[in-house]
Amino acid sequence: MGSNSNFGNKTFKDLFPYVDSSSPVTAQFLNEVANKGLKYITENNNRDTKVVNFKTPEELEKLIDFKVKEDPESLETILNEVDNILKYVVRTGHPRYFNTLWSGADITAVAGEWLTTSTNTSMFTFETAPVYIMMEKFMWNLMCNLVGFKNGDGIFFPGGSLCNIAAINLARFRFNPSIKEEGIFGQKRLIIYASEESHYSIMKGAALCGFGTKSVVKLKTDPSGKIIPEDLEKQIKESIEKGDQPMIVVATAGTTVGGAYDPINKLADITEKHNIWLHVDGAWGAPCMLSSKHKHFMSGIERADSLTWDPHKMMGLLQQCAFLLVKEKGLLHRCNSANASYLFQQDKTSYDVSYDTGDKTFVCGRRNDVFKLWLYFKSKGMKGVEEDINQCFANSRHLAAKVIERDGFELLREPECANTCFIYIPPRIAAMPKGEERDRELKKVAPMIKHRMTDRGTMLIAYQPLKEHLNFFRMINANPGQTFEDMEFIVDEIERLGKDL
């Protein structure tokens, strides 16, 4: 606690803007905070550090003084409480944190966020965020070129779910622009087609946009988890026969669980024929396009109408960084604009008001999510970014090879994106005859192993059921700082934690 005591009984009243144009206490306080952040990040990168020092909700309520008092608390007290909090935070930047579709903490992204914070702004107008608006413009050019959208456009949303929801809304607008004003009350049922393994935001979006979840037709997938194009043809035909209106097909590039890439070209053949919007949810898997080795998974992407991409997932860009690319420039604006006179004055004379981007979305203020993304690309160059992506993919394949080798482990699918799904069967259960009782026992294994790894804090990895599969582990390689040795550690540790079950 040493350095915190240097603050004596100073409080927020000793910080900007409560003191005049020089404030050594502000400098001391923010330096202290930056050092705590840096120390935390440094510990993350030591594999001997525990991933989590797990406490239950009830324990945390006792360990941390959450209560807000009537009077200010001293800066020393605040910083001591910060130290306390940092003890119990889950280390998602640790190379043994595998629990979610994002992990790691790219240092250039951390730098970008710290500067984003210091230069707080909102991305609705050029006059409020001139440099960052230009950065976004640059980024959409880069990304549209990569994808092959010759006259495309882009915008950040706070997360991939909202990108998908925005795409559904765009598809509806293109189908019938008068719906923006009239609503869908008098319409035929508008249909959204998506893989049975698609992300749940499609269901949530269907509900939010007024279609209802019943408007989502789930398409069958093959054993590798890809949409079967013939099923799409069949479902479209059935919709039309029922008097419904096909509106949008959502292909997934890198499914949440299995990491499958839907066959974009084959789906585009169908959507083009029927004049249906083709959206690709690449929230997780789109970064393969940055790798000459793996971009084939998304061949045909230039035929899509829109694409979701979350750099806060595989690229380590920190919550939140997600964007939607749209093939047809101008559509985002026509679909979402409300022309608020308090923000988008058309008689401004300092600059061309077409640089005001705020009316391209259904939100108003938008966080600056571009600075860190630009710094990431700028500092790594296209080659460095490609190496990051290749490392994530290589790790998932290395783990798959280890899983195949090792007794008691079974690989569920060959990896496409950087997911590796596998099951662990302890010797006692392996010896049981196949059947209901074995299944019942097997289903308990992954939750028990998860409980034990949480207690030990050695790593965190997710488990879940899917279709006919009982609880299995879903390994995600989102952090290029993870190594082949880390992949081997996973297999060893699961065996160590579960072999007696």
Place this chain on the structure above:
Amino acid sequence: MGSNSNFGNKTFKDLFPYVDSSSPVTAQFLNEVANKGLKYITENNNRDTKVVNFKTPEELEKLIDFKVKEDPESLETILNEVDNILKYVVRTGHPRYFNTLWSGADITAVAGEWLTTSTNTSMFTFETAPVYIMMEKFMWNLMCNLVGFKNGDGIFFPGGSLCNIAAINLARFRFNPSIKEEGIFGQKRLIIYASEESHYSIMKGAALCGFGTKSVVKLKTDPSGKIIPEDLEKQIKESIEKGDQPMIVVATAGTTVGGAYDPINKLADITEKHNIWLHVDGAWGAPCMLSSKHKHFMSGIERADSLTWDPHKMMGLLQQCAFLLVKEKGLLHRCNSANASYLFQQDKTSYDVSYDTGDKTFVCGRRNDVFKLWLYFKSKGMKGVEEDINQCFANSRHLAAKVIERDGFELLREPECANTCFIYIPPRIAAMPKGEERDRELKKVAPMIKHRMTDRGTMLIAYQPLKEHLNFFRMINANPGQTFEDMEFIVDEIERLGKDL
């Protein structure tokens, strides 16, 4: 540029996670970045610093090297480019930045964001964000107590617009839960009532949710900008006569332009009688509840069904910090849940899974927006927060008094929230006879003054038209670091910039 050259030709390859568990370069790099952030914030707090060093889009493209190369760039180059960028960023934390409904940069919030970045997480499950989930729980208790929601709940959304949209969606779900599955195709037109001065997110939300903007009935306001309750009664009657279904009334607590508070108690009398959802959009004005002096503006708030509140506005909490409070606990979950098995495993054994909050919303990953808010409250105490709010309100009233005193200035409305709307009429135009030509000339004044202040960089303030009023200035007091002297500066500077027009 001095210290940046210490990095020699080091690149991202010298940072975590590309190097082993000790990385002096990472420490040096992040320290340098923190120092740049701190220097920027310190300059903000010097009134002699220009608010903006304005460059057009074309100029910025020449001044900043946005291009991403094939190879990595050195850390020195990156940091030099950061220095360059910081020259052209608009200083929204400067006490003379008055341009938007948010400004200032609370230092405890900066600290919270830096630590949020360092401990990057997503708020969907307790296992991924244990401390922060508990912090949110604490915050909802505090806020629900303040509002008088005895069994309420809350959730952060990325901005007030999405909070309002979420409220509209909740109202629909409570009206008829089967709509979540069925959609609204077969329904009567569902009607949203809102002030003609309400925020544009109501229109955008109506379009997104499938109602169409035609489903929004704009209610008449009195000269102070408040909804006229009799007009609501009349409009509800008309909707019913037309065969439409009244669904939600949106009252605004602190309108975007004029800062008016709609009369909650009178509106609640009507919504309770007709069993219509009452939502209060307090994105801007809700902080008055933290002040014993000003909370009367929102009396009756405990009768509302939901409330939007953006601490990133008046409280200086930095983009993004916005939440929705809901009176009926459990409704957020029932309305939005999709029960994804990959995230919300019900057979987890380490903790009570009711702490997993991710299914309470239609987004998936959620940024940690609570740490900074909690630090703000914790370090200031309820008394310090109240002082901040009172300062913002006092500033707006001081400016109104100065505007009334000064020749050539006209106050449009008595301030309620911390907005001051006024017009400046230069002597030449004041001497013109009233009529079209005078109006035409007067309309050009505010844009010209805005252009000149942008060039000089002395301050930034927004102008706009509203109803019968030509372009006028809308002053916003969102930064408690602003003083009465700053208010006097506004009047002086506008006169200086515009008296020859």
